[in-house]
Amino acid sequence: MRPEPHPMTPEPYRVRSRRPDRADTVTLTLEPVQGVCPPFVPGQFTMLYAPGVGEIPISISGRARSGGYVQTIRAVGAVSGALCRKRRGEIVGLRGPYGTGWDMSAAAGLDVVVAAGGLGLAPLRPVVRDLARHASRYGRVSVIVGARTPATVIYPRELARWRDDHGIDVQVTVDHPDRAWKGPVGLVTRLIDRIVFDPRHAFAFICGPDAMIKATAAELVRRGVRPGRLAVLLERNMKCGVGRCGHCQLGPLFVCVDGPVVTYDRAAPLLAVREL
Ligand SMILES: Cc1cc2nc3c(=O)[nH]c(=O)nc-3n(C[C@H](O)[C@H](O)[C@H](O)COP(=O)(O)OP(=O)(O)OC[C@H]3O[C@@H](n4cnc5c(N)ncnc54)[C@H](O)[C@@H]3O)c2cc1C
Numbered sequence: 215m216r217p218e219p220h221p222m223t224p225e226p227y228r229v230r231s232r233r234p235d236r237a238d239t240v241t242l243t244l245e246p247v248q249g250v251c252p253p254f255v256p257g258q259f260t261m262l263y264a265p266g267v268g269e270i271p272i273s274i275s276g277r278a279r280s281g282g283y284v285q286t287i288r289a290v291g292a293v294s295g296a297l298c299r300k301r302r303g304e305i306v307g308l309r310g311p312y313g314t315g316w317d318m319s320a321a322a323g324l325d326v327v328v329a330a331g332g333l334g335l336a337p338l339r340p341v342v343r344d345l346a347r348h349a350s351r352y353g354r355v356s357v358i359v360g361a362r363t364p365a366t367v368i369y370p371r372e373l374a375r376w377r378d379d380h381g382i383d384v385q386v387t388v389d390h391p392d393r394a395w396k397g398p399v400g401l402v403t404r405l406i407d408r409i410v411f412d413p414r415h416a417f418a419f420i421c422g423p424d425a426m427i428k429a430t431a432a433e434l435v436r437r438g439v440r441p442g443r444l445a446v447l448l449e450r451n452m453k454c455g456v457g458r459c460g461h462c463q464l465g466p467l468f469v470c471v472d473g474p475v476v477t478y479d480r481a482a483p484l485l486a487v488r489e490l
C-alpha cells in the first residue's frame with residue numbers, strides 16, 4: 215500500500231489559464247492534476263509552490279467555471295515572480311485552502327463598504343461577487359479602491375461591470391494619475407466622503423497594506439461604525455500556513471489559523487504595536 219502523502223506536501227496543480235492583469239500582475243486558474251479543488255470560503259488562501267524556488271501564501275480570488283481556483287499574483291520577489299511567469303499547462307504545487315474567511319452573514323441587512331488598497335482587491339473579489347449575486351440580502355453597497363497608478367488598478371473590467379450591471383457604487387482613486395486619468399487622486403480614505411452609508415448600520419470589509427487598513431478603519435470608526443463590524447485581512451510572512459512554525463505570529467494570533475480575516479476590534483491593538 216502506498217503511504218499517505220504528508221499534509222505539508224503540495225499537490226500538483228496545472229495552470230489552466232493565465233491572464234496578465236496589469237504590468238506586474240497575473241491571474242492564474244489552477245486545477246488539480248488529479249481530483250477536484252477542495253471547497254473554500256472567500257478570504258482563505260493557499261500556499262503556492264513554484265518548483266525549485268519556494269512557497270508563498272496567495273489568496274483565492276474566486277472559483278472558475280471549470281472548478282479551478284482563480285488566484286491573482288503580483289510579482290514582488292523570487293517566488294511570486296516565478297509563479298507569475300508560469301504558462302498554460304505548467305505545474306505548480308498547492309496546499310490548502312487555509313485560514314479564516316470573510317463572514318458574509320455578519321453583513322446581512324446592513325449597508326456594506328468594501329475598501330481595497332492595491333492588490334487587496336484580489337481577496338475581496340469573491341466578497342463583491344457575493345454582494346452582487348445576493349443584493350437583496352444587503353443594504354447599499356459601495357466599493358472603494360485605492361491604487362498607486364491607473365495601471366495598477368486590478369480587475370478594471372470587473373469594476374465597471376459591478377458598477378454598470380449591479381448598481382454598486384464603485385469609486386477608484388490613485389496616488390499618481392497619468393494624463394488620461396479623470397478620477398479622484400489621493401488616499402482611499404478620501405473616497406469615504408463620496409459614498410452613502412449609515413455608519414450605525416454598516417459593515418466593512420477591508421484589505422490592503424497595514425497603513426491603509428489602519429487609516430480606513432480609523433475613519434470608519436470615527437464616523438460611527440463599530441470596530442466589531444470591520445473585517446480586515448492581515449498579511450504576514452508565512453512558512454507553514456498551518457499554525458506550526460510561528461512565522462506569522464502577531465501578538466497572541468497565528469495569522470495563518472486565527473486569520474487572515476479578523477475583526478478590527480481584535481486587530482487594532484496588535485497593529486498599533488510597531489514591533490509586532
Ligand atoms: C494571507 C495572505 C494572502 C496573500 N494574498 C496575496 C495575493 O492574493 N496576491 C499576491 O500577489 N500576494 C499575496 N500575498 C503576499 C505574498 O504572499 C507575498 O507577496 C509573497 O510572499 C512575496 O514572496 P516573494 O518570494 O515573491 O518575495 P520576497 O522576496 O519574499 O519579498 C519581496 C518584497 O515583497 C515584500 N513582501 C513580502 N511579503 C509581503 C507581504 N505579505 N505583503 C507585502 N509585502 C510583502 C518584501 O518585504 C520584499 O520587499 C498574501 C500574503 C498573505 C499572508
Ligand code: FES
Nearest residue numbers: 453455459460470
Ligand atoms: S505560518 Fe507557520 S504558524 Fe503561521
